[in-house]
Amino acid sequence: xxxxxxLLARLRAQRxxxxxxxxxxxxxxxxxxxxxxxxxxxxxxxxSVVVAPEGDVRLAVGRLGVVQQAARFCSLVAAVPxxxxxPSEPAGFAEVEVLLCQAEFGVAENGAVWLDERVAPLRAxxxxxxxLVLLLERAAxxxxxxxxxxxxxxxxxxxxxxxxxxxxxxxxxxxQALIVGAHGARSLVVVLY
Amino acid sequence: MTLVQLGHPARARRFLADxxxxxxxxAALWQIRERRDQRAAELPEWEALRELGARIKAHTLAELPxxxxxxxxxxxxxxxxxxxxxxxxxxxxxxFELLRARGVTRxxxxxxxLTEECGLNPFLERRGLEVVDTDLGELIVQxxxxxxxxxxxxxIHLRTADVSETFSRTLGAPPLADAQSLTEFAxxxxxxxxxxxxxxxxxVNFAIAETGGIVVCTNEGNADLGTALPDLHIACMGMEKLxxxxxxxxxxxxxxxxSATGQAITAYTAHYHGPRPGGELHIVIVDNGRxxxxxxxxxxxxxxxxxxxxxxxxxxxxxxxxxHSYETHVPGPIGSILAPLREPSxxxxxxxxxxxxxxxxxxxxxxxxxxxxxxxxxERQLEGPALERGRxxxxxxxxQLLGWLLKSPSRTAQLGAVLRWLxxxxxALTRYGALRRWTATRELPPLPAESFHVQYARRRxxxxxxxxxxxxxxx
Numbered sequence: 229x230x231x232x233x234x235l236l237a238r239l240r241a242q243r244x245x246x247x248x249x250x251x252x253x254x255x256x257x258x259x260x261x262x263x264x265x266x267x268x269x270x271x272x273x274x275x276s277v278v279v280a281p282e283g284d285v286r287l288a289v290g291r292l293g294v295v296q297q298a299a300r301f302c303s304l305v306a307a308v309p310x311x312x313x314x315p316s317e318p319a320g321f322a323e324v325e326v327l328l329c330q331a332e333f334g335v336a337e338n339g340a341v342w343l344d345e346r347v348a349p350l351r352a353x354x355x356x357x358x359x360l361v362l363l364l365e366r367a368a369x370x371x372x373x374x375x376x377x378x379x380x381x382x383x384x385x386x387x388x389x390x391x392x393x394x395x396x397x398x399x400x401x402x403x404q405a406l407i408v409g410a411h412g413a414r415s416l417v418v419v420l421y
Numbered sequence: 422m423t424l425v426q427l428g429h430p431a432r433a434r435r436f437l438a439d440x441x442x443x444x445x446x447x448a449a450l451w452q453i454r455e456r457r458d459q460r461a462a463e464l465p466e467w468e469a470l471r472e473l474g475a476r477i478k479a480h481t482l483a484e485l486p487x488x489x490x491x492x493x494x495x496x497x498x499x500x501x502x503x504x505x506x507x508x509x510x511x512x513x514x515x516x517f518e519l520l521r522a523r524g525v526t527r528x529x530x531x532x533x534x535l536t537e538e539c540g541l542n543p544f545l546e547r548r549g550l551e552v553v554d555t556d557l558g559e560l561i562v563q564x565x566x567x568x569x570x571x572x573x574x575x576x577i578h579l580r581t582a583d584v585s586e587t588f589s590r591t592l593g594a595p596p597l598a599d600a601q602s603l604t605e606f607a608x609x610x611x612x613x614x615x616x617x618x619x620x621x622x623x624x625v626n627f628a629i630a631e632t633g634g635i636v637v638c639t640n641e642g643n644a645d646l647g648t649a650l651p652d653l654h655i656a657c658m659g660m661e662k663l664x665x666x667x668x669x670x671x672x673x674x675x676x677x678x679x680s681a682t683g684q685a686i687t688a689y690t691a692h693y694h695g696p697r698p699g700g701e702l703h704i705v706i707v708d709n710g711r712x713x714x715x716x717x718x719x720x721x722x723x724x725x726x727x728x729x730x731x732x733x734x735x736x737x738x739x740x741x742x743x744x745h746s747y748e749t750h751v752p753g754p755i756g757s758i759l760a761p762l763r764e765p766s767x768x769x770x771x772x773x774x775x776x777x778x779x780x781x782x783x784x785x786x787x788x789x790x791x792x793x794x795x796x797x798x799x800e801r802q803l804e805g806p807a808l809e810r811g812r813x814x815x816x817x818x819x820x821q822l823l824g825w826l827l828k829s830p831s832r833t834a835q836l837g838a839v840l841r842w843l844x845x846x847x848x849a850l851t852r853y854g855a856l857r858r859w860t861a862t863r864e865l866p867p868l869p870a871e872s873f874h875v876q877y878a879r880r881r882x883x884x885x886x887x888x889x890x891x892x893x894x895x896x
Contacts, residue, residue, distance in 0.1 A: 232493075232505035235660070235708050239486040242716045247480040252668050254469055269685055318650055319616055337675075338685030351697075352649035355642045373686075374671040384667045385632030385694050388499075392674070392690040397642040400682070401558035401574065403581050404449045405600035410557055411608060411615070412642030412689070 252374065262336040262369040263420065270339030270418060273395030274408045280421040285363055288419045289328060294359045298325035304348060305330050305363060318352030327357040331418065333368040335376050335392070341418065342376065344390035351389045360396070360413040366420050429770040433742035442580065447740040449577060454734045456683025457784065464675070473672045475788035478725035481630075481663050482715060488630040488663045489706065495633025499695030501702040509539035512707045516541060516622070516655055517548060519703055523653060525550070525619040529611075531637070531644035532556040533624025534572050534728055535657050535707060537750040541622075552622075553614045555643035557607055564591040570744030572751055573681050573730035578743050611643075621647035625658035625704075626727070627673060631666045634694040635704065638677060638687040645691050652700040656693070660706050661724040673727065676786035681729040710763045719797055723758050725787040732781035732791055738774050747771060754781040754791045761798055772798035837872045844868050 229237070259265040267277045280288035286308050295301055302324050303310035310328065315321055329348055331341035341362055348354050370376050376392070377384065384390060397412030408414060437443045461467045481488055493503045506512035512535075520528065528545065530536065530552055542563070545552050554563040558575035562568065564587050569575030576584070584603050588594035592610060597603045623644045627636040635656050637644045648654045664670065678684040696702035714724055733739045733753030744752040749760040749768065757771035772795045781791040803816060826836045844865055869876070 230505070231507040231511060231708075235505055235507060235712060236486045236489065238712050239489075239715065242712070244483045244715065244721070247476065247483045249480045249665060250473055250476045252473070252666075252671065254466055254473070256466055257464055273684065273686075273688065322612070322616065335686075340686050340690070350649075351645070355646040355649055372671070373675050374668070377668045377671045380667070384692060385495075385499075385629070385634055388693070388695050388697060390692040390694075391645065392686060394684075394686050394688050394690075396688070397640070398688055399557045399604060399641050401556070401561065401576050402579075402584050402600040402603055403445075404452065404574075404577075405581075407600055407604040409608065410604060410641035410643070411555065411611060411646050 254374070256372050256374055257337070258371050259336045262371060263366060265336040266334050266339055266369055268339075269337065270395060273339050274398055274406070275339060275395035275416040275418065277418045277420060280419055283421045285419055285421045288421070289361060289363075292361060292417060292419075294326050294415060294417070295328075295361065298359070300324050301326040301328070302353075302357075303328040304353070308363075314353070315350070318350050319356070321350070321353040321356035324353070324357045326359045326361060327353050328361045328363070329354070331362040331364045331368075331393075333370060333376070333379060334364050334418070335371075335373060336369050337372040338394055340376075340392040340394035342380065342390065343393055344387040346387060351391075354391070354393070355397075355412040358414050360393075360416045362393075362416065362418050364418050364420055427770060428748065428768075429742065429746055429774040432746035432748065433738075433774075436578075436743040436746055437741065442578075443741065443743070445580065446578060446743060450734045450740045453574075453683055454731070454784070457680055457731060457734070458683075460679040460683050460685060464679075470672055470676055471786055471788050474676050474727075474786055475722075475725060477664065477669050477672060478661075478727075478787050479722070481665055482661065482721065482724055485660065485663070485715065488665060489660060492628055492630040492633055492663055493706075495631065496635075496695075496704055497633070499633055499702075501633065501695050501704055504703060504705045506705055506707045506709070508709045509707075512539045512657065512705055512709065513541050513544040515705050516657070517545060517550075519653070519655060520545070520550060520620055521548075523619070525653065527614075527618050528552045528620045528622055529555050529614055529618040529643075529647040529651075530559075530622040531624065531639060531647050532559050532575070533622070533657055534751060535624055535659050536622065537569065538709065539657075539707070541657070553611070553618075555611055555614070555647055556639070556641060557604060560607060560611070561587055564588070568745070568750065570752070571730060571733055572728050572753075578745060615646050615650060618647065618651045620651050620653040620655060622655045622657065623648060625656050625662050626677070627664050627670060628658055628662045628704075629665075629667050629670070630663055632694060634667070634692050636670060637691045637693070638674075638689065639691075640682075640684075640688045642689045645689050648691075648693070648697070652697070653703070654693070654696065654700065655703045655705065657705045657707065660708055660711055661726075677727055677729055680731040680784065680786040714759075714762060717762065720758060720762055720794055722789050723755060723762075723791075723794060725789055726755050727787060729786055731784045731786065735780045735784050737776060737778065737780070742774065747774070754795065755789070758791065758794045758798065765802075769802065772796075772802070834872065834874065841868050841870070841872070 301310045302314045334341045396408050396416040397410045398408045399410035400406050504515050542552050554560050561576040570578040625635045626638045678687045739753045749756045760768040775795045779792045826832045
């Protein structure tokens, strides 16, 4: 018998009292000002938020210090072109300083945004690039993670890679000192419009 | 008494010999516990989330064979390969065969307690592969050839100077004095490893039966980076990692990082469904004693564990003895349950590394009754042959004697009088000899001269003499 069949047979032979699967409804927190909560939560995760003046994302992105200083700024958003085309190979993103990407929605509770392969076909870009700039529609903020999964629905299983990204890469593995920029992005800015 | 029986206290004493380091360890973990409290308090529904987390896990464990099959089918539908391993040896062999068949010699690995449990790194290294742990804390302990001392904070037992020395000695780093420059050095060292790796191995935080996907949470992004470049991704998981529905993640992701580090969510929460285009994804599901644990009615709940480490951060014993004093891949309260159940003779002292304060149970995000299970394991030691015969029978005799004394009120009163007399003289009596071990680190509170019964009777008699004085205390 294979290890698989042996394991399943052993588990089935055990008598375990059934426990009903609970419904996921609950009296969850809601935020009167989702944008303020999102901003505070992301700041705690060492990320930051800027608001595009009159919804002009091109202007807002162009004003960012990281973008102005970047010799290699790539964009995955058609409306806001970078100064160089995106690499065609995953490893090519190691040379990119700033990557601009569209986030699908944000979560007020924790400051995370959802990204998947539809907006970042080469996922390596999200981790190899030195700095990330993410666009997020103001209306695309949900209160909490329950609402986030309700919004994703079956799509969560229809993309090879999807990620809740909350701020830049960080570590506190040396004496609990928070250091931003462990392996992935050194900074993360969300541009709300 | 042998050192085996006194394993944990003996090792804890070594840890405590470095007073300054021990104080740092205690304070650092308590700070994380306080951050956890702050994050939990921000959610009015926190207790409801813990209850839901416990019930979803209990349900999944009850229906585990069905969910395992459903997960396997759905993962295959996305093009992932699913393997089952009955124990650590089979797990290691499966991973090795996958790597060997593809000619892989350079592997990057993100944090996985399961691969620690299975001893995967040494197994692969003995066969000539380079395995690089990419979590910063894991890298530090790997370079020092030490096991992690905490499941979330692998290098919490070390100071900055230790890390600096480690990087200089093993990687030829210049002397670096602060966490920022040490992290920067590790970043560039590991970038080269990521770019050169031919395979990425990750753990799994959650596996979703309904969709066939796996979820991996990190703060550094090392799992994401390690799987975005090489063509081969091997994900290793204990079979208890399953959840029925994707929506269950809403509950568990709210619980996990808040409990672990006091963050609202980790920086990266990656959802994988199938391999990268052109790549391969292999998921290895491991039993290694978990099915036996599922059969233990009183300890089944410990399979709910989501490895957040909150029980360690809050534990007064863990904070003051360090993870290495447990000599298990998962230390602390949860480890003191899992290890003795798997291998009773090797971990006899662990259920005693506990004050029964219950703080672990109070913070556990999936409501495992940790301290009750530890007490049960102590009871089991007195029943079973695990404890050395001499000590076991001595303890049993003492317990029987105590039972006989406490059964009768008059004998109890006499025992009290003897103990009050004895305790005042005890410190002097135990300054030398075998009892010294017991009193070396303990102090008795001052004992009253008379028992409660005697005081009560005396006061009643006094009141009867002066009835106008009721309610005031006379000394």
